[in-house]
Amino acid sequence: MLDEIVLLESSSLRASVAERDEVLDRVKELALSPDGLHATTKDVAAYFEVSEPVIRAVIHDHRSELQSNGYRVLSGEELSCFKQLCGIQSRSRSIGIFSRRAVLNTAMLLRDSIVARQVRTYLLDSERRQAIEPVDNLIHRLKEWIDTRITDALARHPAAPDDAEAARIAEDIVRTTIGTAVVPVLNTAIRNDGDQRARIEALEDEVTRLQRILREREAGSMGALDAMNARQFEQHIAWLCRRDGCDPVTVAGGRGDTGADIVAYTPDGRRVVVQCRARTAAATITSGDVRQFIGMAKLDHRADIALLVATCPFTRDALLLAARHDMTAVHRGLLEAWNGGVKLQAFRH
Template sequence: MLDEIVLLESSSLRASVAERDEVLDKVKELALSPDGLHATTKDVAAYFEVSESVIRAVIHDHRSELQSNGYRVLSGEELSCFKQLSGIQSRSRSIGIFSRRAVLNTAMLLRDSIVARQVRTYLLDSERKQSIEPVDNLIHRLKEWIDTRITDALAQHPATLADAARIAEDIIRTTIGTAVVPLLNTAIRNDDDQRARIEGLESEVTRLKRILREREAAGSMGALDVMNARQFEQPIAWLCRRDGCDPVTVTRGHDDTGADIVAYTPDGRRVVVQCTARTSAATITSGDVQQFIDMAKLDHKADIALLVATCPFTRDALLLAARHDMTAVHRGLLEAWNGGVKLQAFRH
C-alpha cells in the first residue's frame, strides 16, 4: 500500500501512479493553455498556491523526472507559436510548459503545498480503492461461453446422446487448447512479473524506511549538537542519500585517515566526507582544512570533498577551502542542508 512519505521520497513509486492525473480535477481546476494540454510555470504555481520560485526550485532539483512526464522548455519558433496561440505577451526567450502528468508529478514532489497534499490524498485513496475492486470471474464467464457453444452446435446438428457428448468434449478440448492454456501461460508470466515488481517495491520501501529512521534520528540542529562524533556521521550519511548519492558508506573509522563517509553521486563522482562534531563556540581552522584537503584529494581521489562541522569556519579556512574546490559545510550551511536545501556540490 502506498504511503505519502514513501511517495515523496521514491521516484519509482511516483512513476507507478503517474498516469492518474484525473485526481488533479478532484481538488481544483487547473488552468491550461488554449491547446487544452499544457500549463505554464505561472499556471502551475497558481494551482498549487505557491510562488513561481518554488516551482522553479522543484524543476531544478527534479528536471529529468519532470521531463520524463512531459515537462518541456519552449524556445525559438516553437515558443513564438505557443505565445501566439496562448496570447502570452512575455518577452522571455524560453518558457517552461507542463503536461497534466508533469503537474501530477509536481504534486508528488511539493512537500509544503496544501493543494499538493490534497492531490496526494486523492491519489492514495484512489489507489487503495482500485486495489480492492473485485476481479472478474473468468471461470464463470468461460463456462457460460462453452455452454452457449455446445447449445448452438447441437441446435445446428441434431445428434444422439453419444454424439452430443462427443461434440461437447471436442468443444471443451478445443477451448482449453486455444483459450484456457494460453490464458494460464499469460497469467503465469504476469504473476512472475508482478512478483518481481512487488519484490522490487518491497526493497525500495525497506530502503526508504531505513532512510526515514535516520532522518528522524537527525531531527533539528539541537539534536545534532548533542551527538558524539560517531553518531553525527549517521545523519550526514542520510543527507547524502537524500540528495541522490548511492552507495553511501560510513567507514566506522577503520583506517579511514579522516574519511568518515565515502559516497557516489548519480553521475559517478566520488564524494569524501569528514564529519566534525564540535561545540558552536569552536571553529574550523585553515590547518583543519589543509589536513582534510590532503587526505580527500590525495589519499581518496575525491571528486567532491565535504568537511561538515557543527561549528563555524574561520575566514582563512573558508578562503583556503574555496581555492582548493572543497565544500566547507559550516554550521549555517549545515542547518540549511539539514532543513531540505540540496548542497551546490551535488548539483549537476
C-alpha cells in the first residue's frame, strides 16, 4: 500500500500513479491556459498556494522527472504563439508550462503545501479504494455467457432435443468456448501475472530501500545527515523546526531564495529565518559566511531568530561574530544535539 512519505521519496512510486490527475479537481479548480491543456508556473503556484520561487525550486531539483510528465519550457516562435493565444504581455524569452500530469507530479514533490498534501491524501485514498474493490469475477461472467449460448443453440434446433442430445450440444459449446476463449485468456493472464509480479518485486525493493533511509534518519545519526544532499538536508532541518513547535514552516531553498532556505514561526509568533549549509565535516563556516547571512536575515527577511545550520564546525571568529549579532550558530556539535532531541535555546521563551 502506498504511503505518503514513501511517495514523496520515490520517483518510481510517483510514476506508478502519474496518470491519476483527476484527483487535482477533487481538491480545487486548476486554472489552465486558453488551450485547456497547460498551466504556467504562476498558475501552479496559485493552485498550491505557494510562491513562484518554491515552484521553481521544485523544477530545479526534479526537472527530468517533471519533463517526463509533460513540463516544457517554451521559447522562440512557440513562445510567441503561446503568448498570443493566452494574451500574455510579458517580455520573458521563455515560459515554463505544466501539463496536468506535471501538476500532479508537483503535488507529489511539494512537502510544505497544504493543498499538495490534500492532493496526496485523495490520491492515496483512491489507490486504497481501488486495491480493495473486488475484481470482476471472470468465471461467473463466463458461466452466464455459456448458458446464453446453450439456450440459443437449443432454440435454433429444428426439433425439441432429448436430454442426451441437449447434453451433447451443451458439451460441444463448452469445449469450443474453452478452446477459443478461455485458454487464450488464461495464457494472457499468466503472462500479465508474471509482469505484475516483477513490477511488484521492483516496487517492494524500492520501498525497502526507502524504509532503510527513513530508519537511519529517525535514528538521529550524523552519518545520516552527512549522506543527505542539500535539498534533503533543508527538508530535515524544516522537520526539526516543526518538531520543536514551529508552524507554519516553509522550505524555499533553491534559486531565488535570497539566502533564506527556511522561513518559520515559533508558537509565540517570532519569525525564524534559516540558512542550511550541507558541507563535509572537514570544512568550516567562516566569519564571511556569518556576515553575509546576518545582513540577509536581519535586513532582507526581518528575522527575529536567525539560524545558520551547518554539518561542519564554525571558526572562532565566526562564532564570536554570530554571538555579537544575536545569531544562532548551529555548528556540527550543536546540530548533533538538536537532531538528537535537544531543543535549541533560541526557540525557548
